[in-house]
Amino acid sequence: MIIDCHGHYTTAPRQLEEWRKRQIAELEDSKHAPAKGSLGISDDEIRASLEGAQLKLQRERGTDLTIFSPRAMGMSHHIGNETTSRHWSEHCNEMIHRVCALYPQKFVGVCQLPQSPGVAPANCIPELERCVKEFGFIGCNLNPDPSGGYWKEPPLTDKWWYPLYEKMVELEVPAMVHVSASCNPNFHGTGAHYINGDTTAFMQFITADLFRDFPTLKFIIPHGGGAVPYHWGRYRGLAQDMKRPPLKELLMNNVFFDTCVYHQPGIDLLLKVIPADNILFASEMVGAVKGVDPETGFNYDDTKRYIDAIDWVSRADKEKIFQGNVKRVYPRFKTRSAKR
Amino acid sequence: MIIDCHGHYTTAPRQLEEWRKRQIAELEDSKHAPAKGSLGISDDEIRASLEGAQLKLQRERGTDLTIFSPRAMGMSHHIGNETTSRHWSEHCNEMIHRVCALYPQKFVGVCQLPQSPGVAPANCIPELERCVKEFGFIGCNLNPDPSGGYWKEPPLTDKWWYPLYEKMVELEVPAMVHVSASCNPNFHGTGAHYINGDTTAFMQFITADLFRDFPTLKFIIPHGGGAVPYHWGRYRGLAQDMKRPPLKELLMNNVFFDTCVYHQPGIDLLLKVIPADNILFASEMVGAVKGVDPETGFNYDDTKRYIDAIDWVSRADKEKIFQGNVKRVYPRFKTRSAKR
Numbered sequence: 001m002i003i004d005c006h007g008h009y010t011t012a013p014r015q016l017e018e019w020r021k022r023q024i025a026e027l028e029d030s031k032h033a034p035a036k037g038s039l040g041i042s043d044d045e046i047r048a049s050l051e052g053a054q055l056k057l058q059r060e061r062g063t064d065l066t067i068f069s070p071r072a073m074g075m076s077h078h079i080g081n082e083t084t085s086r087h088w089s090e091h092c093n094e095m096i097h098r099v100c101a102l103y104p105q106k107f108v109g110v111c112q113l114p115q116s117p118g119v120a121p122a123n124c125i126p127e128l129e130r131c132v133k134e135f136g137f138i139g140c141n142l143n144p145d146p147s148g149g150y151w152k153e154p155p156l157t158d159k160w161w162y163p164l165y166e167k168m169v170e171l172e173v174p175a176m177v178h179v180s181a182s183c184n185p186n187f188h189g190t191g192a193h194y195i196n197g198d199t200t201a202f203m204q205f206i207t208a209d210l211f212r213d214f215p216t217l218k219f220i221i222p223h224g225g226g227a228v229p230y231h232w233g234r235y236r237g238l239a240q241d242m243k244r245p246p247l248k249e250l251l252m253n254n255v256f257f258d259t260c261v262y263h264q265p266g267i268d269l270l271l272k273v274i275p276a277d278n279i280l281f282a283s284e285m286v287g288a289v290k291g292v293d294p295e296t297g298f299n300y301d302d303t304k305r306y307i308d309a310i311d312w313v314s315r316a317d318k319e320k321i322f323q324g325n326v327k328r329v330y331p332r333f334k335t336r337s338a339k340r
Numbered sequence: 341m342i343i344d345c346h347g348h349y350t351t352a353p354r355q356l357e358e359w360r361k362r363q364i365a366e367l368e369d370s371k372h373a374p375a376k377g378s379l380g381i382s383d384d385e386i387r388a389s390l391e392g393a394q395l396k397l398q399r400e401r402g403t404d405l406t407i408f409s410p411r412a413m414g415m416s417h418h419i420g421n422e423t424t425s426r427h428w429s430e431h432c433n434e435m436i437h438r439v440c441a442l443y444p445q446k447f448v449g450v451c452q453l454p455q456s457p458g459v460a461p462a463n464c465i466p467e468l469e470r471c472v473k474e475f476g477f478i479g480c481n482l483n484p485d486p487s488g489g490y491w492k493e494p495p496l497t498d499k500w501w502y503p504l505y506e507k508m509v510e511l512e513v514p515a516m517v518h519v520s521a522s523c524n525p526n527f528h529g530t531g532a533h534y535i536n537g538d539t540t541a542f543m544q545f546i547t548a549d550l551f552r553d554f555p556t557l558k559f560i561i562p563h564g565g566g567a568v569p570y571h572w573g574r575y576r577g578l579a580q581d582m583k584r585p586p587l588k589e590l591l592m593n594n595v596f597f598d599t600c601v602y603h604q605p606g607i608d609l610l611l612k613v614i615p616a617d618n619i620l621f622a623s624e625m626v627g628a629v630k631g632v633d634p635e636t637g638f639n640y641d642d643t644k645r646y647i648d649a650i651d652w653v654s655r656a657d658k659e660k661i662f663q664g665n666v667k668r669v670y671p672r673f674k675t676r677s678a679k680r
Binding site: 144145149150151153154155184185186187188190191192195196199200203204206207223224226227229230231232233234235236237238240241261262263264265266268269272273288289290291293300301 | 484485489490491493494495524525526527528530531532535536539540543544546547563564566567569570571572573574575576577578580581601602603604605606608609612613628629630631633640641
């Protein structure tokens with residue numbers, strides 16, 4: 001079985017986006033009491049939104065199952081306030097739940113959290129519990145920068161985040177560290193903010209003792225770990241200069257990289273540098289890069305091809321990358337499969 | 341000849357740092373009129389600061405000449421105001437000038453600019469002209485984020501920066517895009533802010549027509565281009581999705597990457613993915629990572645070894661990387677050599 005650990009519902013029926021637009025418009029009206037309301041999306045509309053997109057690509061590319069979460073750009077935690085984020089996150093997560101219920105063999109849910117700038121992350125616990133306990137979700141996406149490109153929250157290693165981590169540990173769910181849209185004109189979203197977020201989070205983990213406090217806490221750093229594997233020598237060297245333990249010991253039981261790197265040499269480097277135990281297969285389709293690479297004739301984000309093309313990684317290691325590690329990083333994946 | 345295009349004077353005599361500390365302390369005293377004053381550093385002290393450090397490493401590693409600029413962390417443009425930055429930059433640049441005068445065969449100067457948050461970059465023109473015309477410097481370091489990790493300036497492609505670019509083009513000097521210290525607790529300096537700055541700048545260049553406006557403007561993106569070569573497929577794909585010209589056409593006459601990548605697989609990837617015409621040899625020694633890699637027994641930042649170890653790059657291409665490209669990217673390098 002081939003599990004893609006990083007897919008977002010980028011093709012949701014238009015009513016979801018329309019609801020969001022109304023919500024944002026209503027923020028202007030101070031007399032309007034925010035309400036969650038409903039979306040009015042039918043099951044058939046959900047099916048139609050997936051059949052020609054994610055499901056078609058799964059079939060074409062030979063991947064079996066996608067760990068699926070709301071659109072990352074759409075989270076935009078910087079908009080409005082805590083209530084804004086709560087209503088929006090609930091709708092987005094309910095959409096994922098419906099997708100997973102319609103296609104239980106094809107999708108497993110991961111939730112968006114109702115983060116909001118300056119609001120203690122403990123506010124996310126009820127929605128996380130709902131998604132895990134009621135919907136059977138197996139993880140969450142954690143935005144290290146709810147301000148959307150201004151980086152005003154404390155680092156991920158700060159005690160500010162600890163109540164959420166306690167709940168994650170208790171529920172046995174990992175977080176993918178995933179920023180959302182950038183409203184800072186310096187940072188292009190998918191071309192700079194995403195990658196910077198990944199790099200930043202990893203370096204935060206190096207400098208603190210988060211995993212001494214939470215030995216079983218797990219994070220997936222997407223987009224191939226940002227700049228990290230390419231600069232692996234830099235990170236090993238910085239940790240060493242700072243008298244930190246070797247990276248392996250410091251964080252490799254807790255930090256994992258996905259394979260959303262969109263060309264062969266990048267995937268080659270990732271698999272060469274990072275232990276197979278720390279890599280999870282992913283494509284982020286339908287996602288950031290949608291085109292066909294004229295150099296290969298295939299989609300840039302068809303990452304399975306790059307891994308298949310490598311002949312110097314053992315079958316056992318590829319098995320870990322394609323599915324074995326998922327079961328370790330997302331312990332609820334197993335429970336869920338058993339139930340099903 | 342082997343030219344290292346990225347060295348900072350990280351070992352300057354203590355009086356420089358002491359002057360800076362006094363300057364910062366005096367900022368607290370609103371009645372104090374800022375004055376440049378003098379450093380009281382002798383030529384012998386300068387020699388001593390280099391002999392056991394940069395000069396020793398040049399000899400040991402077999403590099404001939406370093407393109408040398410003030411300490412990048414030290415620039416800290418976020419401190420004080422325009423006058424603060426002007427006095428400090430002048431001192432730092434004068435130190436580089438003295439180094440280059442003492443060791444004209446070993447160092448060529450690149451200047452720090454007196455940037456200051458919110459101050460139009462045109463304010464840097466007098467110091468740039470002084471350094472180029474009076475001191476014989478051949479380039480400058482341009483900080484895309486004088487706020488030190490809060491990214492409050494317009495993107496590098498904004499007209500905000502154009503007056504400085506006009507002067508750079510007129511003087512025929514390139515800029516290395518180099519952030520300075522981060523005062524945002526989210527961003528570790530050398531482990532996150534530096535690399536993010538590189539990635540961010542490259543993506544800014546993709547999204548705008550800066551090089552149509554300035555066809556001869558040149559930038560060096562240090563630290564191996566941040567995350568860019570590792571995600572080369574992503575950047576090609578994003579440009580394509582955005583209907584931008586292919587990267588080669590869009591910016592490869594104007595943007596160059598250095599080789600400050602501190603492990604073999606990273607350098608392998610860089611040389612595989614980026615055309616040799618766009619790579620400049622560099623180590624950033626004595627710099628961000630000072631230790632010895634236990635896996636190789638050599639310094640992480642001894643980047644020449646990694647390039648030497650590669651047998652699939654032609655001699656002609658290595659010659660470009662080690663010295664040929666420098667003469668193209670820094671046109672004043674040639675003039676300077678001829679004069680000497």
